[in-house]
Amino acid sequence: MVDAADSVLPCICGTGELIAVGSDIRKLSLLLLFLPFSLWILLLIILPHVGMVVLSLREKVAPRVYEFGFxxxxxxxxxxxxxxxxxxxxxxxxxxxxxxxxxxxxxxxxxxxxxxxxxxxxxxxxxxxxxxxxxxxxxxxxxxxxxxxxxxxxxxxxxxxxxxxxxxxxxxxxxxxxxxxxxxxxxxxxxxxxxxxxxxxxxxxxxxxxxxxxxxxxxxxxxxxxxxxxxxxxxxxxxxxxxxxxxxxxxxxxxxxxxxxxxxxxxxxxxxxxxxxxxxxxxxxxxxxxxxxxxxxxxxxxxxxxxx
Amino acid sequence: MLIRGTGSGAGSVLFKLYVLAFFIFLAAPLLAAGMFAFNDSQFPSLPWQGFTLDWFFNDTEPKLGMFHDRRLLRGLNVSFMIAVSVALLSVFVGTCNAFLFVRGRFPGKNFFYILMVLPLVIPGVILGISILALASNVANGVEEAYNLELEFLRPGLLLVILGQFSFITTITSLVITARLKKFDISLEEAAFNLGASRAGVLRTITLPFLRPAMIAAGIVAFLVSFENFNTTLFLVGSDAPLTITMYDRMVKVGSTPVLNAVSVFLMLGSGVLALISLLVQRDKPKT
CATH class of the missing domain: 1.10.3720.10 (MetI-like)
Known part of the structure; x- marks a missing residue:
């Protein structure tokens, strides 16, 4: 479903000159679009879950003292x-x-x-x-x-x-x-x-x-x-x-x-x-x-x- | 005779009765929650004591109506602020995601697409505790290292907004992506050929095409945020949104029909919003 749309991209630019300029702009806009996505997934999904696993592997051995363990x-x-x-x-x-x-x-x-x-x-x-x-x-x-x-x-x-x-x-x-x-x-x-x-x-x-x-x-x-x-x-x-x-x-x-x-x-x-x-x-x-x-x-x- | 069953015949009648029974099942609890809002009694139960609007408008105890109940009104206000923030934020990121996945070409795209869908199937309770744990860890670390108290990382409005945003963005992304896929790219080409700038094309052609989906996604986000309980439960601070306030009252105090009045109010509100989202999504003659 996603891949089908890929082929559409190259046809936006008409002349050769535009392609060179266009590809820089496209890289930049791709990065800009990737930024909110990666911030969202990284900060709110991946890091919290990694943190949860790390937290779950902390064993309480004494008050306020923790050790790594199952x-x-x-x-x-x-x-x-x-x-x-x-x-x-x-x-x-x-x-x-x-x-x-x-x-x-x-x-x-x-x-x-x-x-x-x-x-x-x-x-x-x-x-x-x-x-x-x-x-x-x-x-x-x-x-x-x-x-x-x-x-x-x-x-x-x-x-x-x-x-x-x-x-x-x-x-x-x-x-x-x-x-x-x-x-x-x-x-x-x-x-x-x-x-x-x-x-x-x-x-x-x-x-x-x-x-x-x-x-x-x-x-x-x-x-x-x-x-x-x-x-x-x-x-x-x-x-x-x-x-x-x-x-x-x-x-x-x-x-x-x-x-x-x-x-x-x-x-x-x-x-x-x-x-x-x-x-x-x-x-x-x-x-x-x-x-x-x-x-x-x-x-x-x-x-x-x-x-x- | 499955497909031909539209006509008469015992099987077809039975099938219709089944569907009817199903819809009665769907409506039953909503009707039950709604009807007692208008019962002139201290308790949301039978017998029927006569029709009243006191549970909405009365301003004295013991029959304090919802529009005079300070705690409920505050909860409503908090829920509203959270829902508006979540809706705006998730529509913005959802629109970016739609462009990223429909127009962008980069390695690992399918993998990232699955990552985008994932939050929808993670149980809300787990999203809640994992975000709570991370935020508290960071806040504790900063406090120990720099003796700085980062209040916003403690349970409260910001964490509730982020927690809801974390999975609602998947919904808005899917809705807006579906619309962007239907976009006819030749419209943009035509505009470029006529000398329009990239920003101009985006502003005058692509975004207007996406607008119905963006509005609908915003409404869905607003409603899902408004009614969310599982994720919110773990992240809530002193400002409790409406669902938490209602839950506390239901469990601790025992319910009076004022909760039914709130239910009616919320059902009407969601109904109006759902209707709006239907109207904006109705396709106009092709742009």
């Missing part, structure tokens, strides 16, 4: 609560990703292929509306619906289906539903844009060659939509594993999400070394999962997420 990582693996939380976060994030794909794919397909031209745009916009509303408000809305004195419980009471109020919050199922809700749009948007580019004739051809609905879905539609599926899954998985608000608000104290452990180490215990180690472990863990996903699906980062 103590923080050893602590992590020695304490089952820590790595159990990480594994739990990972598994639940995978489940959320899978559910989001399962629920979102038919909706994306409907929007991209079945809806009429006018409803299509409208439905797509409807999908985006929750995107513009803060996580906090969405979780707040769910709390009002699901808590013991909430709308659903009151409604069931007044309709006589139950006698005592039911608490729907603070269960794993609620957390998973809340997370699926939060990340759904990041699944649907890439799916709609890939499916949109698909020629309907391909599907028709599948049917004409005698395929049934399921075969066409499996052999034609899904392979075509693969970059969108993988892209959506990566973003959704990373967002879920890194989310903080939804698990804590909808799961309460028992949600044991790994980001809560990081927050706890950093802010409550003021143990930055161990918090940095946890942060690095979360990043490494999620990156390995994403890498595995890319390998298994035969995609690359630049064919999915990095595609604009």
């Amino acid at each position: 103590g923080n990582y050893i602590d992590f693996f020695m304490e089952p609560i820590y790595w159990n939380t990480l594994i739990r976060t990972g598994l639940m994030s995978l489940l959320v990703t899978f559910l989001a794909l399962l629920i979102g794919f038919p909706v994306a397909y409907y929007i991209a292929k079945l809806a009429g031209n006018r409803t299509k745009g409208m439905l797509f916009m409807l999908c985006l509306i929750p995107l513009w509303v803060s996580d906090l408000i969405r979780a707040f809305g769910w709390i009002l619906l699901l808590r013991e004195s909430g709308i659903i419980s009151s409604f069931l009471m007044s309709s006589g289906l139950i006698d005592t109020p039911i608490e729907f919050l603070y269960t794993d199922a609620t957390v998973i539903m809340g997370l699926v809700y939060t990340v759904m749009l990041f699944m649907i948007v890439p799916l709609v844009s890939t499916l949109d580019g698909m020629d309907n004739a391909m599907i028709e051809a599948g049917y004409n060659l005698g395929g049934n609905g399921f075969t066409v879905l499996r052999r034609i539609i899904i392979p075509y939509a693969m970059p969108g599926i993988v892209s959506g899954c990566i973003v959704v998985f990373m967002m879920t594993a890194g989310s903080y608000l939804t698990p804590i608000l909808m799961g309460g104290k028992n949600s044991s999400w790994f980001t809560e452990q990081i927050y706890d180490q950093f802010i409550s215990r003021y143990n930055w070394e161990s918090g940095a180690a946890f942060g690095f472990l979360l990043l490494a863990f999620t990156s390995v999962v994403v890498w595995l996903g890319l390998k298994l699906s035969g995609q690359t980062l630049s064919s999915t997420v990095a595609k604009s």
Whole structure:
């Protein structure tokens, strides 16, 4: 995608004289353009992450005395609560990703292929509306619906289906539903844009060659939509594993999400070394999962997420 | 019968019902958060006590409306300042990045492009702690070596802005890059042939072409910044933006419907901004 634009460059200058002058100017402007990019990536992404790794390798041996060592990582693996939380976060994030794909794919397909031209745009916009509303408000809305004195419980009471109020919050199922809700749009948007580019004739051809609905879905539609599926899954998985608000608000104290452990180490215990180690472990863990996903699906980062 | 399902048939009806149910699922929490802003009750729960606008405009306790609640208003103001700074900064860098990656030719371009996209998939919590740790380290180092206190590297507005800027710039870069790729280079050639200067061409032809994307990217950046929580949580100082103020209230004090009123206010605000970004992006007859 990027390379295609390269060939456009040389044709700006008309005469030979201009090319000489132009190439100096071009080098200068390239440097000038590279400056904000490199400052941003270097100062706000690379250096902080290198710093985080260095910090995580500092072992506290006495008050205000530190040594280089893997103590923080050893602590992590020695304490089952820590790595159990990480594994739990990972598994639940995978489940959320899978559910989001399962629920979102038919909706994306409907929007991209079945809806009429006018409803299509409208439905797509409807999908985006929750995107513009803060996580906090969405979780707040769910709390009002699901808590013991909430709308659903009151409604069931007044309709006589139950006698005592039911608490729907603070269960794993609620957390998973809340997370699926939060990340759904990041699944649907890439799916709609890939499916949109698909020629309907391909599907028709599948049917004409005698395929049934399921075969066409499996052999034609899904392979075509693969970059969108993988892209959506990566973003959704990373967002879920890194989310903080939804698990804590909808799961309460028992949600044991790994980001809560990081927050706890950093802010409550003021143990930055161990918090940095946890942060690095979360990043490494999620990156390995994403890498595995890319390998298994035969995609690359630049064919999915990095595609604009 | 997937593609032909636009017509009638039981399968098609079921499919439509499914899509309908999905949109009800999407709307449910937003409606729940919104409706209690108008309920004349101390608590955001049923039964319905009648319609009121007190949670917006009333100026006395116990039903203090959001427009008279000092802490909420201060949070709103802080969020607004942060969001405007982040939007301006990230649109500027995003525009530079778009030119860099669409027009520039340099070794390792694909590698750098992936670096540019990367911040989008780094969990916000990790961006927050890593920037906090680096800034504090630098501040501590300077303090020890030169006995100089660099206040701006401590948790506070600047760090919040930088933390949000660090990943929002990826979004603005992608939006503006997509638009610049559609630019017809012959327009610039024509202007050069007619004797226009580089700056002139940029100002009168290329930037106006990019303007809709720049505005849309700015609006997205503003909204994402406004609603950000994860990164902000670690970098926030004494000036708490609105999301942090609301969260504190939700967790510590227990919620009164004033939070619902704020939710309605924010939803309306984002709705208007989203509409604006749609309108500016609508393609006019080709320039």
